[in-house]
Every structure is written in structure tokens, then in C-alpha cells.
Amino acid sequence: MQYRTLGRTGWQVSTISFGAWAIGGTWGDVDDAESMGALHQALDLGVNFFDTADVYGDGRSERLLARLRKERSEPFYIATKAGRRLSPHVAEGYNRQNLRAFVERSLSNLNVEALDLLQLHCPPTPVYYMPEVFGVLDELQQEGKLRHYGVSVEKVEEALKAIEFPGVQSVQIIYNILRQRPADLLFEQTQKKGVGILARLPLSSGLLSGKMTAQTAFAADDHRQFNRQGEQFDKGETFSGLDYAKGLAAVEALRPLVPAGMTMAQFALRWLTMHPAVTCAIPGGKRAAQVADNVSAADLPALTPEQMQAVQTVYEQHAKPWVHQGW
Template sequence: MQYRKLGKTNFNISEISLGTWQVGGKWGDPFSHKNADHILNAAVDAGINFIDTADVYGDGESEKAVGRLVRSRSEQIYVATKCGRRLQPHTNELYKPDTLRKFVDDSLRNMGLETLDLIQLHCPPTEVYYRPEIFELFDRLKDEGKIQNLGVSVEKVEEGLKAIEFPNVTTVQIIFNMFRQRPAELFFTEAHRRNVGIIVRVPLASGLLTGKFSTDTTFSADDHRNFNRQGAGFDKGETFSGVDYETGLSAVDELRTVFPEDTNLAPDALRWILTFDAVSCIIPGASKTSHLTSNLQAIDRPAPSPEQMAAVKTIYDERIKNPVHYLW
């Protein structure tokens, strides 16, 4: 495992880390603590030392599983969680310091921890980034010892650029992959200049970039890849990175010609992300240990050649860019 510095936190974290949206089971399935424990411990055994969760994953059950892991292991494990998405409706008006403070307390209780290594605002409405009182709250929470660092998870590049204007924002979690390349432009440059860590989520475009899906692939009714393609549940950019499913399949077919020796494209897609020095870590998810094993293969993959990098860019420009680039 290779490690990179997570911006101003000064944490040295595994460049392949773990996201826990579906760690207790597949999307739409009931949360399984047995499955979560198995995956989380396998991740730490492999050298992963950064785990990303959220209070809404499994309605708090994911946080409980992560906390149990941290308390049971002797290794240094950095924990990031998120707050805000429990608000119903999820609107700017409901973002209030007292409410967010309660969410932080709830997360600490769920995990059985005295302090959070990193708390992230969980894709708040764009208006929230223009409210200094929201960000000032986390300075007080840090003084109280409840958190060590503040980060944000964003949907849009513009939100990331606005967030890093606040000096207490140490990290930004953002979607970045072969089908979502806009962050590599201005945002990566500005984040690096301000020593802000970049946590890459949805690195495989909800599984599209594994190369395992086809027009015959079906998803359960409760799986966001079934119901959220047009944004019925939340921002549609979280599902297949906002790429039309059939368009994505065609682009993946082209990617197979760029990486012809690999039937599993996931390690290549992850290794491509790691060529960008501004990236601190990637947090692919796993609903079973075979997913984790696949993700970790990226560590041993050679970096894409200049010709492969250029080919990926061409596929993006010709097939993906026009529909998605300027939306997020």
C-alpha cells in the first residue's frame, strides 16, 4: 500500500481507501454487521487506514460498524463521517448550527469515539457555502475536542471552489473518474495551492467502469442505479456519474481497446485517478471482499502510458463531455 498526505490534516492515508455506503450489503439490501465487519477488517489487513462513512449509511449502522472496527484494532485508522443529509427536506433553511452540532454528537455516540478525525458536510445545498456561521460552528467543535478537522463533500466544482475559501476546510470529497474529468482543471490546481486534501468518491461511476455491466444487467428496485438515473432520489450525478447508461456502456467498450489485456477495468480506472498528484485518496465501496480485492489490484497496476492517457481523454471528449462536463 502507498500512502499520501491528506492536505492540511497531515494524516498519511492509504491512497486506496474505503467508502462504506454499501459495506453492510448491496445497495438496497438490509445492513449486515457480519458482512461489514468482514470487509472492514479485510481492508485494514490490506493496509487501508482511512475509512469514509456517513450518518445516513444504513441509518447509522455503518458508523456503528466503523466505530467497532476502530475500537477493536491496534492500527491507526482515520475515520471520516458526514452530516447534513438527515435533514428532511434537505434544504438550506434547515442547515442550522445547533442541528449540525446534534448530528456530530449522534455520530460520536454511534461510533463510540471521543473525537472525529474528519467531519464533512454531506453535499449541502449550494447556498450553505455562502453562510460563514455554518463553517464557524466547526471551529467551536474543534476547540471542544469533538472533531479534529472539517471537510466537505460536494456535488459541483463551484461548491468545492467556494468551500476552500474557508480556511478551516481541510478536505473536499468530490466525484472524479474517467467519466467525470472536470475537477482536474481549475479545482485540482486551487485545492493543491491551498493544501486541501482531495478525497475521490464514485471512482468507478457506480460500477460502470468495472466493465462488468451490459444492457442485460438489472438492478433491484431499491438500488439507486435503478431508481435515480434521472435524479428521483438525489443528485443524478451520484448515479453512473450522471452519464446515460447506454452511452456509458458504449464508452466502456472503447476503453476495453485502450486496456486490452485486462478483463476487469476497475483497477485501470482507479490507477488512472492516482496519476493525478492532487488526489489524496480514492474511496471505492465494497459490498463483498471480492470488490475490495479488485480495488486493491490498482496498487500493482502500472501507470497508464501517455498514449493511454490521451486515449481516455479522447473517449471522454467525444462521448461523455458534452452531456455532463458543465453540469457538475
């Protein structure tokens, strides 16, 4: 495993970490015993950073991570998110009363006195123009309710605005082979300000595993079935915002680039960590075998300039026209 410094926290976090959305729900059937096996496997392989949210399974994901902390002695970091419990999900809801309530609930779910890292959970764009919201986070940090805070965003614009606030330690954003815009300007700015990048959906909702086909069926409660057009939340959260058929075509164009002995998922994760601004990738995993496959990407050789250029060509031909300006 490789490790990089997260923002200005001083934390050394695993470059391949663990995204805990899938073990909470909305990714098809999930079994808690299997999920715990995946979490233990991650720790065994050197993962020390886990990303969750209070809405993943209505707290289920957070509670599983609390179990992990109880069952293991080695230290690790848990990042959670707050805000998506609001209904309606509007900027005005990001007020002191609601944020405090969300934090208290996560503290209870995780069975801790202080959250390691709290992230605003893809709030509406106006929130980033509301200094009072970040003032509440400063208060909570001063009170010892959270150690650090950051943001999870949908758009590059939101990230650029968020890092103007001095307390922001991290930006979580979709970044993968099929969604490359963050590397245009954002990464340069986060490096200048000492802000970490947590790359979510690094495998583009599983597309970049190379295992999906036009015949792949998704469960009714899987967002890859019910959110393809953004019916429940931002369209960009599902297959990077790409039409499924276009995404499959992009994967076929990538397939010849994957070296022998490497899975496409490993190739996609190693591509992502080639950028020095990326602190870590946070692929999801519901099973121990998935985790082992993903984590092994951390120690693979660097991709060559020729491989990087070939990936860029695939992006420009198969994804950029449809996603680059969207987020």
C-alpha cells in the same frame, strides 16, 4: 499500498481507501458479516482511511466501523458526513443546533470522543456562502468534538467556494474517467491551498468495473435503479450523471485500453491516482474479494502518456458533452 498526505492534517492516507456507502444500504442486499469481512480485508491490505456518513443505513455504516475499531488494534481514520438527515434538506437547516445534534449522533454511532474528519454532506449551494456554518465547525473543532473538517460537494463551483474557508482540509467530489471536470481548475486551486481531494464514485457506480450490461438488473432499493433521473438525490451521484446506455457505450470504448492482467476497475483507479492532487480514491466494497481487487490498483505501474490520452479521447467522445458542464 501507497500513501499521500491529506490536506494540512499531516495524515498519511492510503491512495485506495474504502467508501462505506454500500455497506450501509441503497446498493442492494447487504449482509453485516460480509461487510465486516470486507472491512477487515481492507485493513489487512493497508487501507487506513474509511469514508462513511450518518445517513448510510441510518447509522448502520458508522456502527460497523465502530465494530472494526473495537476488533482491530492498528490505527486508522474515519471520515463521516452530516447534513443529509435534514428534511427538508435546505440551507437554513445547517445551523448550530442541527449540526451539533448530527455530530453528537455520529460520536455515539462511532463510539468515539472526537470525529477524525467531519464533512458537510453535499449541502445546498447557498451553504457555501454562509460563513456562520463554517464558524460552527470551528467551534466544534475547538471543543474537541472533531479533529478536522471538510466538505463533500456536487459541483466544482461549491468546492471552489468552500476552500476559501481556512479550516477546510478536504474536498470530496465525484471524479472518475467519466467525470473529469474537477481536473480543469479545482485541482490546481486545492494544491495551492493544501486541501486534500477525496475522489468518490471512482468507478462511476460500478460502471467502470466493466461487469455491467444492458441486461443487468438492480434491486428496487438500489439507487442505480431508483435514482437514474435524480428522483431521490442529485442525478450525478448515479452513473456520474450519464444515461446508463451511454455509460455502457463508454465502457466498451475503454475496454481495449485495459492492459492484459489488469481489470477495468484497477485501470480506472490507477488512472485516477495518476493525478497528484488526488489524495485518495474511495471505492465502495461489500465483499472482501472486491476490496482486494480495488486495493491492488495502488501498486500498479503508472499509465503511459499514450494510455492517458486514449482515456481522454474516450471521455471527450462518450461523456463530456453530457456531464462536463453539469457539475
